[in-house]
Structures are given as C-alpha cells and as structure tokens.
Amino acid sequence: MTRRLLIRATGAARPGQLAGLGQAMARSGARLLDINQSVTFGMVSLEALVGLDRESDLESALSAAGDTLGLEIQAIQVSAEDYQRWSVQASEPRLILTLLAPHLPAGILAEVGALTAEHGLTVELIHRLSGREPLDGGVPRDHHTQGACVECWLRGEEVDLDALREKALALGAMHGVDIAIQEDSIWRRHRRLVCFDMDSTLIKAEVIDELARRHGVYDEVAEITERAMRGELDFQQSFRERMAKLKGLDEAVLAEIADTLPMMDGVERLMYHLKRLGYRTVILSGGFTYFARHLQEKLGFDEVHANELLIENGKVTGEVREPILDANRKAALLREIAEREGLTLEQTIAVGDGANDLKMLATAGLGIAFRAKPLVRSQARQSISTLGIDAVLYLMGYRQVDLEDERR
Secondary structure, eight states: OOOEEEEEEEEEOTTTHHHHHHHHHTTTTEEEEEEEEEEEEEEEEEEEEESSSSSOOHHHHHHHHHHTTTTTEEEEOOHHHHHHHHHHHHOEEEEEEEEEEEOOTTTTHHHHHHHHHHHTTTEEEEOOOOOOOOOSSSSOGGGGGOSSEEEEEEEEOOOHHHHOOOHHHHHHHHOOOOHEEEEEEETTTTTOEEEEETTTTTTOOOHHHHHHHTTHHHHHHHHHHHHHTTTOHHHHHHHHHHHHHHTTTTTTTHHHHHHHBBBOOHHHHHHHHHHHTEEEEEEEEEHHHHHHHHHHHOOSSSEEEEEEEEEEEEEEEEEEESSOHHHHHHHHHHHHHHHTTTTTTGGEEEESSSSGGGHHHHHSEEEEEEOEEEEEEEEESEEOSSSGGGGHHHHOOOOOOGGGOOOO
C-alpha cells in the first residue's frame, strides 16, 4: 500500500542541500510527486510530496541528512483523503490576482486573503514581479523599478468572477492599490498583438481639446463633450459637432501641437520592451491620424488607425474622412488585425481609458482600462490607475528581472 509523506525542510541556505535530500529520498525508494523550494534572505524552505511503495525508514534517513546539511526536517503523513483533495484542487482553474501600487500597504494582504477566502479560493503561491525597494524606503534612482507589484496564484471552483472583480475594485480603491484578476491560460505569456487608444492613454492630452484651445473655441467644444457624457449625443454626433468648431484652423498648428505632446508615464519603456519581445503594436484611436503617425515615428508602432482630418488650402475643413473610427470600428479593427496576423483573440491585448474603448477592451483577450473614469474601470475586466502604462507588462506576467537588459 502506498504511503505518502510531505517533507518540509527549512534552514540557512547553502550549496548541496537539494542533492543531499534527494539522495536520502532515493535510497529509501521514494517517488517524487511534487516539489517546491524558495530562498528568502538566505533562508531556504523546501517542500516535497513523496510516495513510498515499500517499507523504508525514510524519516531516519532524512533526519540524518538534515543534521549534515543544517536543515530542520519534518515528515508529515498524508492521508489518502487529503491526497485526493489536493489532486482535485490542483486540477481546478487557476486565477491570477495582481496587486499594483507605488507602495503596497501590508494590510492589503489581510484584506485580499479575506476576500479570496470568501469566494472559496486557496492562495497557492505569492511572488513579487517588481524590483526591490531601496533600503532607505525612498524613490529608486532607477525609475524603471518604481512601484510595487505582487502576483498571487489562486485556485477554486465555481467562482463568480464578476462579483470577485467588483469587490476587488472597491477594496483597491480604499487602499490606493490596483487589484487585477484574470484567468490563467497558456496564452498569458504568448499574446502577440497589443492595441492602444491614443489620447489620455499614450499621451497626457486630448488632442481635440488642444486644437480647440488654439482655435479659441475650447469652451464650445467642452460643452459638446459634456453633452455626450450625459448621453445626449452619441460619439459620432459629438465628434462631428466638435470637428465643425475647428473649421478654419491653420494647418501649421497641428505640427506645433504634435511636437509638444506630453508622453504618458512609462510609454517609452513599454514600447521598447514590446518591440524587443516581438509584439505587434497598433494605435486604434478616435483621435487623428496626423498625431498617431507622429507617435508611430517616435515610438515605433507597427500600424495606426485613426480619423483623418480633411485639410484644404492649409486650413482644417471641420470634417474627417469617413468612416469615423468609433467604438464599434475599434473592436472590428482589433478582430480584423488579429485574423490577418493569424492570431486568436486570446492572443490580443487592448488598452484604453474611455467609454469609446469599452468594446475594444471586451473583445481583446486582455482588456485594460488605463487611468480611466470610474464607469470605465467598473466595466473593464482589468484596470491600472496607480502606476505608469508600463505596468501593463506586469499584467502580461513579466517580472522586473525579465526586463533587466533594458537600455541605460
């Protein structure tokens, strides 16, 4: 009859410990069923689940090995019922919960633990994706490591994912922490297409507002925007009305604004790594191709799709070339590009901030609302508000150590 033991070894880490424990288990005829090891501040923690099909004195062998290796070792009997329960749990779907913030308060762990327990989820693993905080607790000299990110692996069955995300969003808002929850899959580290909104996502501006300001019609354009936000106008109506206010704007103003567009925090770093890692990057914007192409030249996007301003005799006509790129068109373009590139939708990512982006975010395998209004955050599956746009790399599963070859 098979006997199962959970071997737990702890102590100061030093070379040769795994070899010594492995030899003790091998001499006793143990079969390795599972193993996990970690080292934190020089202290090792190893757990191994083993099966024994014949009588052996594994416990004594491990005790002797522990004395030699400087390890405290426990051997815990695992019943058939506990082993069956563990096997069933290991086959349940895995969720990835990610915590992101400039600094993570310790109390968030207790609240996240209570939230996951409420939904019948077991925390299987917790590890840090971000770089280490400086010893003095200040801001890192290398801004690329600014911010903290911890990833938790969860398992459970029949989880109400929408309810869990809603509670996580409220909990994160209380603590100034982004809490993202996504289903784990083989696609998580194998997505290939990333589509971005432009205004207030890749840049810290709404270009149409800047154009209106330069043309002296900002208040009129803002009033139309407000009517659209109240639901009195749809996107296409509001867009045409705002465009009409720009009639007669000098073409030279476009170049002046393009040269001074403020880049979103972390966008250069994000684009560097996406290109280095082989992702196809696309701008899908309800803004204007003139400015999208400017970003394409500066940051290296593979393609851009936006609204094309019509200009005659050096002046903006107040119209754009049809069709207008609205929410439906954004989602449709994401699908078309994925199909053209031979990708499934699960291999796509979309990032945006406005209601006009929600259909695109819902279509993508990973949809992220970035620094969005509360309504958009509540409807999107994932959101980031506390860090720069390069935090998208964390939701893709990359660790700071994965990115350490970046330019200095």
